[in-house]
Amino acid sequence: MKRARRMLARMSGLMLILTLFVTACGGPATTAAPPPTQPPAPTQPPAPTQPPPTVSPTEMRPEELTGSLTVLDWAGYDAPEFWTDFQEMYPEVDVNFEFGASDADIYAKMAAGDQADVFHPYTGWLQFYVDEGLVEEIDTSKLTNWDKVPEDFKKIGQIDGKQYFIPWDWGFSSVLYRTDQIPEGVDSWAALMDPKYEGHISMWDDGPGAVTVSSYIHGWDETQITDEQLAQIKDEWIAQRDLNLFYWAGQPELDEGMASGDVWLGYAWQGSYATLLGQGVPVAYADPKEGRNSWVGVYGIRKDSPNYDLALKFLDAKLAEATGNNVVNIYYYGHANQDVMNGITDETLKEAFSIDDPNILQKTNFTPNLTAEQRDAWTKMWAEVKAAP
Amino acid sequence: MLDRRATFWALYLPPLFWLGVFFLAPLALMAAFSLRADMSGNFLEGWTPTLKQYADLFEAGTYWRLLAISVLMALIVAVIATVLAYPVAYFLAFRVGVRAGFYLILLLVPFWTSYLLRVMAWKIMLGSNGVINSFLIYAGLIDEPLPALLYNRTAVVITLIYVWIPFAALPILAALQRIDPALFEAAADLGAAPARRFWRVTFPLSLPGVLAAFFLVFIPTVGEYVTPLLVGGSQGSMYGNIIQDFFSKAANWPLGSALSMIMLVVTMALVLVATRFVDLRRLIE
Numbered sequence: 001m002k003r004a005r006r007m008l009a010r011m012s013g014l015m016l017i018l019t020l021f022v023t024a025c026g027g028p029a030t031t032a033a034p035p036p037t038q039p040p041a042p043t044q045p046p047a048p049t050q051p052p053p054t055v056s057p058t059e060m061r062p063e064e065l066t067g068s069l070t071v072l073d074w075a076g077y078d079a080p081e082f083w084t085d086f087q088e089m090y091p092e093v094d095v096n097f098e099f100g101a102s103d104a105d106i107y108a109k110m111a112a113g114d115q116a117d118v119f120h121p122y123t124g125w126l127q128f129y130v131d132e133g134l135v136e137e138i139d140t141s142k143l144t145n146w147d148k149v150p151e152d153f154k155k156i157g158q159i160d161g162k163q164y165f166i167p168w169d170w171g172f173s174s175v176l177y178r179t180d181q182i183p184e185g186v187d188s189w190a191a192l193m194d195p196k197y198e199g200h201i202s203m204w205d206d207g208p209g210a211v212t213v214s215s216y217i218h219g220w221d222e223t224q225i226t227d228e229q230l231a232q233i234k235d236e237w238i239a240q241r242d243l244n245l246f247y248w249a250g251q252p253e254l255d256e257g258m259a260s261g262d263v264w265l266g267y268a269w270q271g272s273y274a275t276l277l278g279q280g281v282p283v284a285y286a287d288p289k290e291g292r293n294s295w296v297g298v299y300g301i302r303k304d305s306p307n308y309d310l311a312l313k314f315l316d317a318k319l320a321e322a323t324g325n326n327v328v329n330i331y332y333y334g335h336a337n338q339d340v341m342n343g344i345t346d347e348t349l350k351e352a353f354s355i356d357d358p359n360i361l362q363k364t365n366f367t368p369n370l371t372a373e374q375r376d377a378w379t380k381m382w383a384e385v386k387a388a389p
Numbered sequence: 390m391l392d393r394r395a396t397f398w399a400l401y402l403p404p405l406f407w408l409g410v411f412f413l414a415p416l417a418l419m420a421a422f423s424l425r426a427d428m429s430g431n432f433l434e435g436w437t438p439t440l441k442q443y444a445d446l447f448e449a450g451t452y453w454r455l456l457a458i459s460v461l462m463a464l465i466v467a468v469i470a471t472v473l474a475y476p477v478a479y480f481l482a483f484r485v486g487v488r489a490g491f492y493l494i495l496l497l498v499p500f501w502t503s504y505l506l507r508v509m510a511w512k513i514m515l516g517s518n519g520v521i522n523s524f525l526i527y528a529g530l531i532d533e534p535l536p537a538l539l540y541n542r543t544a545v546v547i548t549l550i551y552v553w554i555p556f557a558a559l560p561i562l563a564a565l566q567r568i569d570p571a572l573f574e575a576a577a578d579l580g581a582a583p584a585r586r587f588w589r590v591t592f593p594l595s596l597p598g599v600l601a602a603f604f605l606v607f608i609p610t611v612g613e614y615v616t617p618l619l620v621g622g623s624q625g626s627m628y629g630n631i632i633q634d635f636f637s638k639a640a641n642w643p644l645g646s647a648l649s650m651i652m653l654v655v656t657m658a659l660v661l662v663a664t665r666f667v668d669l670r671r672l673i674e
Contacts, residue, residue: 104640111428111640132429199536203623206638244623246540262517262536372429379639380449386626386634387455 067310068094072106072116075099081326086317110134117305118314123156123296124208127369130159135300138163142312145319148337156296165298166315167336169327173293175286176268186286189216191265198243202257202266205247207382208370210237216290223368230381237385274332274352294364423646442647459628463610466549471602474557482565496555508619511548515539540622548616557602564598611656
């Protein structure tokens with residue numbers, strides 16, 4: 001008995017220490033992401049834009065090229081399928097991945113001095129990289145696959161008239177709904193705010209996304225939202241919150257909610273549409289009268305990256321066909337290489353991209369670039385929606 | 390003399406270093422960040438401190454209300470978790486005898502799975518086609534699944550209570566074990582019935598552990614964000630979610646830092662007030 005108690009005392013003491021440790025780690029006040037301690041790149045000596053002579057591509061065959069490259073990307077995009085052409089051509093190059101959880105996260109990391117050579121933001125979140133001098137201009141003359149990219153997509157990567165980014169993946173956003181619950185169909189973004197669907201709506205957890213939807217509904221120019229309009233948008237989303245089941249942050253949350261039947265309609269990327277179609281869930285992707293939204297993912301090269309040439313090769317291979325086919329077939333997203341898109345034969349995918357609808361791109365609104373002021377104001381608006389009584 | 394001083398520093402430097410690097414430095418950085426006007430520019434140079442973020446927060450009153458709600462939720466969670474943990478600790482301390490080690494391990498088994506998994510399990514319990522709803526439909530008590538079980542503040546509170554019970558049991562257990570068994574015998578000899586013995590001897594002597602359990606649950610729960618994110622739905626956000634959003638979704642670290650600093654100050658103030666009310670030293674004596 002006595003021995004047992006002593007053992008118990010010792011064990012509980014140990015556990016207490018462990019507990020306190022775990023609690024300390026879980027305590028939000030002490031673990032809020034520590035601000036960067038590293039000053040951004042400009043304080044460093046100017047880095048060479050040419051790789052060391054030993055890896056000069058003109059003298060060596062691609063398979064002998066060595067070196068290493070760091071890519072700041074979204075979780076999942078590190079899968080070898082999404083850079084298979086590069087791996088085949090340059091098997092000796094080390095490619096390391098870092099991850100960002102959102103556009104805001106990737107931007108915050110780059111602004112804080114992240115040393116990644118290549119990073120992957122999406123439309124809407126491009127202007128500040130140029131304003132803050134975080135991104136290097138792309139030398140498109142060195143890209144062998146550049147002429148396969150349609151002009152409209154190239155323009156997406158141009159800021160202030162210069163090609164800072166190369167477009168890579170793209171897709172639609174629209175209202176996705178279950179046809180068994182909503183047989184009458186959905187013809188407007190306003191369905192997301194329709195009290196008829198109380199408790200069965202799921203909106204994307206994103207302030208700028210909410211402003212986009214509201215400006216479509218009201219027919220406002222989303223680049224010119226006034227303070228009064230923003231106040232009205234806030235009130236409307238606060239009212240919508242009572243109808244909304246949950247805000248989804250990652251695509252699987254929405255997919256799961258719609259598949260289980262809890263969610264009848266939601267703001268969705270067409271990746272969700274294709275996934276649910278593939279699972280046999282009765283869903284349809286609305287063609288709202290205000291037009292669908294579309295977004296494009298782009299890659300940029302960090303300013304002063306010592307691996308500029310290698311990064312260009314990486315991006316060129318990202319545009320190649322085998323990689324593009326994987327983007328289409330695995331994630332159901334579009335790819336910037338037109339040959340890839342023309343080669344799609346799968347009926348589900350053709351439907352997801354509305355490839356047979358010749359007018360779909362005219363009915364689409366590309367996400368415009370946010371300014372830093374809009375970013376701060378719109379994300380604040382969204383936080384106030386969540387915090388509202 | 391010199392030896393003693395050397396020993397002193399050898400003992401104190403490592404924890405001081407640890408505390409400084411992993412606690413004080415990040416806290417100081419966060420405080421500095423909360424005084425920035427925005428994210429642009431170099432962190433080390435070229436910016437003047439401003440109280441703009443705090444002014445913005447005072448202007449947008451909604452955050453204060455949410456902080457009050459979060460404090461209230463943490464209070465409910467801490468009280469209920471402590472109350473429910475007490476019998477568990479009592480059982481472990483006095484009733485299981487030699488198998489105490491085994492039962493203690495049983496209590497701690499949930500910690501061997503990820504926190505996320507345990508919260509997801511509650512989603513399976515409370516979901517519209519989850520365990521509770523399926524059972525009620527099977528038993529013929531309801532026809533349609535109750536939607537109100539998941540995605541609201543109640544779901545957050547229930548899940549948090551569940552998560553905290555084992556944590557809360559540990560300090561209470563430690564306090565109960567410190568009680569000298571001779572005291573129980575003395576009380577019994579003097580004619581105290583078991584219930585009286587508990588309320589006059591056991592319970593007062595275990596109060597330090599109860600208070601420790603309460604604060605152990607209360608303080609981290611004020612800033613909780615994972616649980617509301619998973620089971621809270623659109624109306625279940627807590628103050629911690631807003632902080633997380635400003636860091637991860639808004640790229641607005643200065644405002645997120647200001648919100649964090651406010652939470653830190655408010656929580657510390659609440660704990661100070663509480664310790665004034667309850668004289669800890671008197672309890673321990």
